[in-house]
Amino acid sequence: MIFTVQIKVMPLKDLLDPQGKAVMGGLQNLGLNTVADVRIGKHIDLQIEAETKEAAVAIAEDAAKKLLANPVMEVYEIQVTPNP
Amino acid sequence: MIFTVQIKVMPLKDLLDPQGKAVMGGLQNLGLNTVADVRIGKHIDLQIEAETKEAAVAIAEDAAKKLLANPVMEVYEIQVTPNP
Numbered sequence: 782m783i784f785t786v787q788i789k790v791m792p793l794k795d796l797l798d799p800q801g802k803a804v805m806g807g808l809q810n811l812g813l814n815t816v817a818d819v820r821i822g823k824h825i826d827l828q829i830e831a832e833t834k835e836a837a838v839a840i841a842e843d844a845a846k847k848l849l850a851n852p853v854m855e856v857y858e859i860q861v862t863p864n865p
Numbered sequence: 866m867i868f869t870v871q872i873k874v875m876p877l878k879d880l881l882d883p884q885g886k887a888v889m890g891g892l893q894n895l896g897l898n899t900v901a902d903v904r905i906g907k908h909i910d911l912q913i914e915a916e917t918k919e920a921a922v923a924i925a926e927d928a929a930k931k932l933l934a935n936p937v938m939e940v941y942e943i944q945v946t947p948n949p
Contacts, residue, residue, distance in 0.1 A: 783901060789908050804909070807932050815924055817867060818912035824873050825888070828902035840899055848891050 782864075784829050784837035789858045790850045791822035825849055834861055866948075868913050868921035873942045874934045875906035909933055918945055 792798045801819040808816050827844065831837040841859050850857040876882045885903040892900050911928065915921040925943050934941040 791908065791910070801909075804932065808928055811928075811931050813924060813928055813931075815914040816911055816928065817914055818910075820910045822908045822910075824875065824906045824908040825885075826875065826902075826904040826906075827900055830899040830901055840897060844892055844895075844897055844900065847895050847897075848888065 782831065784831055784834060785862050785864050786827045786829050786837055786841040787860045787862060788825040788827065788841060788845055788849060789822060789860070790825065790845070790855050791820060791858075792855055796854060822855070823849075837861055866915065868915055868918060869946050869948050870911045870913050870921055870925040871944045871946060872909040872911065872925060872929055872933060873906060873944070874909065874929070874939050875904060875942075876939055880938060906939070907933075921945055 792801075798820050800821045804821060805816060805819040808819070827841060829837045829840050831840060838859055838861055841861075845857045845859065846852070876885075882904050884905045888905060889900060889903040892903070911925060913921045913924050915924060922943055922945060929941045929943065930936070
């Protein structure tokens with residue numbers, strides 16, 4: 782069975798996010814002054830072949846730890862959605 | 866009132882995603898062979914000052930169209946979450 786797993790990887794709250802700061806400057810130049818803060822991370826969609834939802838999450842955890850997120854600078858969040 | 870708005874920007878389904886392909890190769894080198902597909906996009910968290918949820922979404926739509934997503938290559942999805 783194929784599971785769709787979404788992984789959200791964001792910079793840690795305490796760290797500067799230069800990309801977010803740059804985008805915020807851009808938004809203000811466009812006149813969108815009500816935006817108070819911007820943070821930018823990655824969104825990764827995986828299609829994982831697994832027997833159970835738990836097995837799919839375990840594989841996604843493994844992938845996030847080993848390759849997708851840098852724990853020194855980033856946090857990740859895993860979400861399994863029903864397959865369309 | 867401050868709203869937390871999440872924008873997910875992903876490459877269009879019909880387009881190649883070279884970053885995703887590269888990550889998939891990396892995962893296979895790590896032995897995670899059950900991953901069938903990988904697609905990588907951006908995740909943007911905005912803090913928006915607005916009167917109502919609808920106003921916050923409208924600002925986020927505007928920001929996505931004008932700066933955050935390239936409609937030729939990407940689709941975006943907006944989600945307002947209750948403020949923590």
